[in-house]
Amino acid sequence: MSSAPAGTRPDPNDPSRPKRGLQPDDLAARDTIYRPDLLAGQVLLISGGGSGMGRAAATLAARLGADVAICGRNEEKLAATRDHIAAVTGRDILVQPMSIRDPEAVDGLMDAVWSRFGRIDTLVNNAGGQFPQDAIDFSRKGWLAVIDTNLNGSWWMMQAAATRWRDADAPGNIVNIVANVERGMPQAAHTCAARAGVIYLSKTLATEWAPHRIRVNCIGPGVIETEGFGVYPEEALKRFHKANPMKSRGDAWDVAEMIAYLASPAARFITGDLLVIDGGQAQWGVVWPGGMPDYFDEGGAFA
Numbered sequence: 687m688s689s690a691p692a693g694t695r696p697d698p699n700d701p702s703r704p705k706r707g708l709q710p711d712d713l714a715a716r717d718t719i720y721r722p723d724l725l726a727g728q729v730l731l732i733s734g735g736g737s738g739m740g741r742a743a744a745t746l747a748a749r750l751g752a753d754v755a756i757c758g759r760n761e762e763k764l765a766a767t768r769d770h771i772a773a774v775t776g777r778d779i780l781v782q783p784m785s786i787r788d789p790e791a792v793d794g795l796m797d798a799v800w801s802r803f804g805r806i807d808t809l810v811n812n813a814g815g816q817f818p819q820d821a822i823d824f825s826r827k828g829w830l831a832v833i834d835t836n837l838n839g840s841w842w843m844m845q846a847a848a849t850r851w852r853d854a855d856a857p858g859n860i861v862n863i864v865a866n867v868e869r870g871m872p873q874a875a876h877t878c879a880a881r882a883g884v885i886y887l888s889k890t891l892a893t894e895w896a897p898h899r900i901r902v903n904c905i906g907p908g909v910i911e912t913e914g915f916g917v918y919p920e921e922a923l924k925r926f927h928k929a930n931p932m933k934s935r936g937d938a939w940d941v942a943e944m945i946a947y948l949a950s951p952a953a954r955f956i957t958g959d960l961l962v963i964d965g966g967q968a969q970w971g972v973v974w975p976g977g978m979p980d981y982f983d984e985g986g987a988f989a
């Protein structure tokens with residue numbers, strides 16, 4: 687297969703494509719290993735909470751007794767998540783439409799959460815994404831969009847949270863959702879650059895901010911089936927599971943449970959780390975999110 691030509695953009699909302707990712711009813715029904723009041727009294731702010739892993743993490747946190755705030759650009763998705771969580775848990779979560787790329791909107795979000803709940807215990811920087819393309823064909827706008835969202839957006843959120851924790855003399859906890867970038871990822875060089883930036887920013891901040899009692903960790907998901915898969919071509923998606931030796935895909939609940947763990951007291955001694963959840967992909971597999979070029983797929987081993 688040749689890699690996706692520049693400018694080919696699958697329509698994530700094409701009704702003829704399979705519906706992917708856990709739906710709200712799945713999130714209400716899934717078992718959890720955690721006790722029902724694990725996060726009672728805590729406040730979690732989760733970016734990108736209107737879909738995928740963010741929505742799963744928000745639903746699980748609310749089910750475990752936390753107060754939850756979510757943000758994202760799409761107001762409709764946020765409102766649907768709020769209504770569903772209210773129906774399932776009786777909890778009224780805060781939703782704020784905004785872009786993490788706008789530092790003033792980030793400040794407004796932080797103020798809204800502090801004003802409503804009086805604290806933030808855990809910030810989950812989950813909002814982000816990319817599109818698959820050969821790096822040589824990136825437009826300047828496309829490069830900037832991915833860097834600005836994943837690196838700058840995550841930083842605005844971390845700094846805005848940390849200054850408030852410092853000023854309130856309160857402890858803090860940051861969980862950054864990144865990606866499996868240890869060996870690079872062809873056709874996703876922009877996101878690799880941004881996520882590597884977030885990982886090493888996090889390791890640095892974990893040390894710098896330890897005196898403020900702020901922990902900073904990253905989660906590196908491998909192939910996790912969510913509605914976010916809509917940005918990838920169907921042909922490439924057929925091979926995503928071959929990126930790991932388990933030859934399967936994780937789901938949003940797997941990541942939500944890892945987030946709940948990092949928000950729980952059990953993780954109190956973990957900081958500066960990258961927790962990988964990838965079915966072994968980092969040691970073994972390759973993923974070409976736009977489709978593997980024939981040059982690499984000699985003999986059709988990856989077909």
Ligand SMILES: CCCCC/C=C/C(=O)SCCNC(=O)CCNC(=O)[C@H](O)C(C)(C)COP(=O)(O)OP(=O)(O)OC[C@H]1O[C@@H](n2cnc3c(N)ncnc32)[C@H](O)[C@@H]1OP(=O)(O)O
Pocket residue numbers: 692693694695696814815816817818819825826827828829831832835871873874877908909910912914915917973975
């Ligand atoms: C890496 C693969 C690993 C496999 C596992 C990983 C899976 C996932 O991460 S799944 C979750 C994925 N979810 C998303 O990625 C959704 C969020 N993504 C986005 O919203 C966009 O990709 C974004 C990050 C670029 C958002 O920025 P935004 O400014 O909203 O983007 P625009 O749509 O306005 O596009 C700006 C600019 O970017 C270039 N571009 C966008 N899409 C493509 C594309 N499919 N192909 C080529 N170029 C693209 C383009 O230059 C756009 O400007 P215009 O041409 O003026 O539209």
Ligand SMILES: NC(=O)C1=CN([C@@H]2O[C@H](COP(=O)(O)OP(=O)(O)OC[C@H]3O[C@@H](n4cnc5c(N)ncnc54)[C@H](OP(=O)(O)O)[C@@H]3O)[C@@H](O)[C@H]2O)C=CC1
Pocket residue numbers: 733734735736737738739740757758759760761763784785786787812813814815816835839863864865866906907908909910911912913914915
């Ligand atoms: N699924 C996977 O296999 C993997 C995913 N990841 C990463 O995990 C995270 C969650 O992805 P996933 O749940 O799969 O996919 P989704 O596309 O469902 O989630 C991405 C979320 O980010 C939000 N978002 C994007 N840009 C912005 C912005 N500028 N400001 C605020 N919110 C924004 C989106 O909301 P809205 O559209 O409303 O703005 C959306 O809810 C992403 O960072 C993704 O790249 C990493 C590795 C693998």
